[in-house]
Amino acid sequence: MSEPKALIRPDRGEDAIAIHLVNKDGFEAFAKALTAGQRASLAAQKFEGGGYQYAIIPEGDSWFVVSGVANPESLSSWCLAKLAEELPEGVYRVATGDPGPAMFGWVTGQYRFSRYKSEDKGPGPRVLLTGQVGQIDGYLAEAQAECMVRDLVNAPPEDMGPAALEAECEKLAKGHKAELTVVRGDALERGYPMVHAVGRAASRHHAPRLMHLVWGDPKHPVLAVVGKGVCFDSGGLNIKPGAGMRLMKKDMGGAAHALALAGLIMGTRLKVRLHLLIPAVENAISGGAFRPGDVLASRKGLTVEIDNTDAEGRLILGDALTRASEENPDLIVDFATLTGAARVALGPDLPALMARRDETAEAFLAAGKANDDAGWRLPLHEAYREYLASDVADMANSASNPFAGASVAGLFLDRFVGEGLDWVHFDTFAWTPAPKPGRARGGRGLGLRASWHALRARYGT
Template identity: 55%
Template sequence: MTDFAGLLLPDRGEPAHRLTPVAADGLDAWLKDQPAQVRALAEAGRFKAKPGELLILPGRKDGEWSAAYGKAKAPGPWDIAAIAQKLPAGTYRIDGDGGDDHLPGALGWLLAHHRFDRYLAKPDPIPARVLLTRDAAAIAPTVALAEAVALVRDLVDTPAADMGPAELADAAEAVAKAHAAEFRVTRGDALDQGYPMIAAVGRAAVRDRAPRLIEIEWGDPAHPRIAIVGKGVCFDSGGLDLKPSSAMLLMKKDMGGAAHALALAGLVMGARLPVRLHLLIPAVENAVAGDAFRPGDILRSRKGISVEIGNTDAEGRLVLGDALARAGEDKPDLILDFATLTGAARVALGPDLPAMFANDDALAAELLAAAVAVSDPVWRMPLWADYAEMIKSTTADINNAGEGGMAGAVTAALFLQRFVPDATPWAHFDTFAWRPSARPGRPKGGDALGLRAAFAMLRARFVTP
């Protein structure tokens, strides 16, 4: 993983290139205060102080230079990511008034240095650009956030051949060991008996990619208990309802929910939030073989709800159902789950905006406020109870897909809600976990969407200012 620790350092007055933010509506006033040479450079370079624009300014001595850049109207994590990507290696200081001068953009600065280059014979070297900040207390939390986002990206970007259920368990064990947490994996007969839907979805995979439930527990049992659940479908062929090749192409990312859940658990433990954490990741491969589960099958579930299989490609909600049931047995104060669950959510909201469902208005409001505060947007969708009719079954308690295909994200969330205790506040993130095109600080590929919002909510809820 990229080492972010040396890229954001306390400002102790050492030499550094100065970076001056300039707002577009203040450009004329700024230029009036500059020497003629700077005004000429700005005109020649057509510098309009738009976000992402950079103007290099020569210094008085050889090798000295500074820069002006376009300032965004509202500060956010990606404000200076584009600038960082354009700068050479070196040490930089952003002009400020001595206040919160590390900027929310420090996260984007760090992530501009992240690359997934595991499979490249000759990776392009990334210039090390060090940002100095007078807010030393902000360094460690910002680095932790960058590492969490990078973990999601790296796990999602790894091809399914190298990121099966066993490798996902290894990644979770590494996080558990880093925080001295309890770690366990349930598989084989114990999985068959205790988590029948997880076992059924994953049973067609070859032996070394067998299904399993991964769990981490951490924290003082006397503290409020929270459960974080992540869909870990390491590859989704669609099962016997086989996906077309175009839809299967990105299915290495179908464990993106698990990546989010694991990264969030790492943030919770790293920040030592006063909670009893329970992480659950049902890890499977939805493969095709003679013993694959079939359309029309009726599966038992851990909670005792019988499920008719309307579509084997709606497997994520099945494995989540058993994991959510297990999470609810310990009576947590809060359950969050993350899943790359439905194409319907992407049709409704596009790739950048995770659909968020919640059975508790106060929890939903906290998540939405946190999302705005940290510029990690989510959008609340309705748990519209009337649509439960769409996933009724005549032969079982519920159907995993139903008929008609309408309101697919809503009916998937309603399915999951059946496995959550009624009195437990619960939020479900239907996230894409993927960026289809590159943006500053956010390369094409796996990405964390909703992660920082969820962590900000947990920090606000459980840490007294």
């Protein structure tokens, strides 16, 4: 896609193609003001004012666009996204009012992952003008963060292994003058034994590691952001079937969310002391793979019996959450493509949110709803802790029954978060299985904007 900054510009009065926004209720009055030929053009294009409908209407030697939206006075993130995807290259402006949140979808609607295309002959940029100059940078930053998630998740696992995630952390650290520490090898085995155990079967090229980035004024509240970085998940010795393994390049989607959120936090200088932790592994199969029945040590000192090697993401997060808790943070936010159970319960569009405190959960859910990034809260139900009981260790890594899989995984993570700490967990899909306006098939941020706006409200910039 074109550089996002080139897709939104301040409106300085230059020539631009008008976009008229109507809904079904206002369509008849709008059409009456047109010429007979223009009304015929609308009819020929079967335009009736429905959402995502649009028509191109001649006007003298030029033309304008009519687009159907739910409410022309209150635009969503996605209402102009189809236009951004399909209109010819050119410069556009909304005829009355300003695009507001639709700036986000205007940019993401033009996202294309073409890194591996030998010939990329996509359309040129569709530029949107706006008089809301003060809002441009904010929406562009969010759109760039979203596109970063998509780029990272869409990349093939050979090119987005643990070393590549480390390189992304280095780029972020250099760009914002943050401190980055990377733990590998023997130090990883001693300090983060579950991260090491999950990743030790991978080749040297994809060796496991943990990245820890620190930024911000030490006097500000500590915010820890943690992301699951399983760069490819074969399932380990509990190997996945082929169909289940096909999309497992996206199992580092949690890390992609965490990196993008950290970029937003540092780029807008949120008033926090940020600790970003990314445990990065490949869950591979070799003679060194961890096994069902193994008992793993953890950074926290708890022992974990392995019931299923395909429940590995919670293991690496456990060590990272323990390290995050050692900073006594004001808040921990983690992202993980953790369970299929969350997708069965909520489908691909709603990330599952779990939290210890009701007021924190409500703040994140409200921020998501207000910014077209809705989530749904699932419980951390105390009675389900018994599903993780083990006869030989402090706990097992998965339940022996199929009930409440997402909540049980959340309860596993809860054991590694410091007592009394405020904590939010997103079980996100990080993927769009079927394209929608502004949301191409492939990697996608789910919970990213909800988190960003909740953190802005909590800490300020």
